[in-house]
Amino acid sequence: MMSSLAIGDTVREPARAAVEDLLAAVYLPPADEGADLLAAVPDRCHLLQLVIDPDDPRLLHRLWRDEQGESRLESVELSDACTRLLAVVRSDSQEHSSLRPADVTFLGELLPEGLRRALADAAVPRLLLVPAGGLWLVPWGAVPVGPRRLLAESTEYVVCPSLVIQRVLVRRGPARPVDKPSCLWRNPRMESLRLTELRADGRWTFDLPATASQISSVLAADAHIVVVLCHGRPAVGPGHYLELEPGSRLLPADLLDGTPPQRFYLFTCWGGGVPGQAMTEPVTIATLALVTGSVEVLATVGEYGDTPDGDEFAQWVLEPLSTAGTPLSRAVHLASTRLLALEGAWEWPLRDWAPLLPLGTFHD
Secondary structure (H helix, E strand, O other): OHHHHOOOHHHHHHHHHHHHHHHHHHOOOOOOOHHHHHOOOOOOOEEEEEEEOOOOOOEEEEEEEOOOOOEEEEEEEOOHHHHHHHHHHOOOOHHHHOOOHHHHHHHHHHOOHHHHHHHHOOOOOEEEEEEOHHHHHOOHHHOEEEOOEEHHHHOEEEEOOOHHHHHHHHHHOOOOOOOOOEEEEEOOOOOOOOOHHHHOOOOOOEEOOOOHHHHHHHOOEOOOEEEEEEEEEEEOOOEEEEEEEOOEEEOHHHHHOOEOOOEEEEEEEOOOOOOOOOOOOOOOHHHHHHHHOOOEEEEEOOOOOOOHHHHHHHHHHHHHHHOOOOOHHHHHHHHHHHHHOOOOHHHOOHHHOOOEEEEOOOOO
């Protein structure tokens, strides 16, 4: 019913209601105690859950659980500079588009000091991030943990919408190996995001659907790996959709039919959030795929540049994923480390790499 209602701008009110119902379904409050949810966090993993106080944009509440299982719950007041920077990363503006690593130093305030030091010392084996609301759009890989050192090069990390969903994913287990080709779709309007070198790599076998309707069918057919390069769009009514090609939309509600890909990699400018909205995260294609069947999802939570540099980084992320068993978190970590080792890395705009976040959890 939700899928039939959320058909676009022609039925705006029912479409908006459908998205709100999806939001409620994904984020139902748990009946369990917090300790039961924390018990499902994987071993050898730090957890950081964060939310900005809805009544005070300077007040940050956070829970940090280290790999020994010790938990710390605290509230801290962010500086004006950090609060302003959070507003910038949530906006679709020229200032956002031009951000570089040196411009986001104050985002380090989001991390507890002890966790930040451990990350700087490479003493965090894995990090599970659970951000709420506007914190969803933080380019987490670019958060500084020390002088000239960023989170993405310091550890493997994943982002999960909630602890309830994290527990579901742990129980779901890792992706099953499937002996069939991977699938790739690219919006023909993408000028530079082409993955040309990767498509010529003999380790990958890509099926290339001819039409948007064909890729829509693949996205409901429990495929093993699907890569999509397109645009994310906010809209009145549907709330958020992916533009597979001019005039062809993929709505969040469309993922309610069938089973999404086990490993789903989205290179989609503004594909994982709605710019300018404080409560932006929940029901995008990426998060709903995670809830309805995907084991891991690559989400794009801000502007992603349709540029040669953005294309190169996308290929660095995908290269190791041709090997069975390589988790997305490791692929993003390796690509980020490779980028940040370059001499001019700190001059790369964040839009060409940092918006790509690995969604899911860790599997042992």
